[in-house]
Amino acid sequence: MAEAKLAHQFVVYSEWRTALVGSICDYRSWLNEQELSDAQIDWRITHLLERLREDKLIVAFVAEFSRGKSELINAIFFADYGQRLLPSSVGRTTMCPTELLYGSTKPT
Ligand SMILES: Nc1nc2c(ncn2[C@@H]2O[C@H](COP(=O)(O)OP(=O)(O)OP(=O)(O)O)[C@@H](O)[C@H]2O)c(=O)[nH]1
Numbered sequence: 001m002a003e004a005k006l007a008h009q010f011v012v013y014s015e016w017r018t019a020l021v022g023s024i025c026d027y028r029s030w031l032n033e034q035e036l037s038d039a040q041i042d043w044r045i046t047h048l049l050e051r052l053r054e055d056k057l058i059v060a061f062v063a064e065f066s067r068g069k070s071e072l073i074n075a076i077f078f079a080d081y082g083q084r085l086l087p088s089s090v091g092r093t094t095m096c097p098t099e100l101l102y103g104s105t106k107p108t
């Protein structure tokens, strides 16, 4: 139930981003028609559109050391693995900012 609700919210979010891309494209066309655009504005809009089209979701887990970040990530994303994928123990463990990536086209 909660999973279906979350999935639905992601669909709504994705639709909102698509609509926003459309509005920004319209805005860019209007700027061009009115001859109000320049190279810098065009570059900024292109950059913004690229970011919106990427549709990448970034979730950050931030806290002091040994507060359970790694354990929480293991529980949320890797509960089915039956073992801790991220090392987690008392004291400083991870030691540096760590980035985990997932993409359906990337090898697992
Ligand atoms: N009792 C209890 N212990 C927890 C909980 N979450 C984490 N721990 C324990 O707290 C300790 C630290 O957890 P970590 O997940 O390694 O903490 P961290 O925030 O990733 O720490 P650093 O990587 O050092 O920044 C580990 O021994 C965990 O097993 C919890 O909800 N309850």
Ligand SMILES: [Mg+2]
Binding pocket: 069, 070, 071, 087, 088, 093, 094, 095
């Ligand atoms: Mg950690």
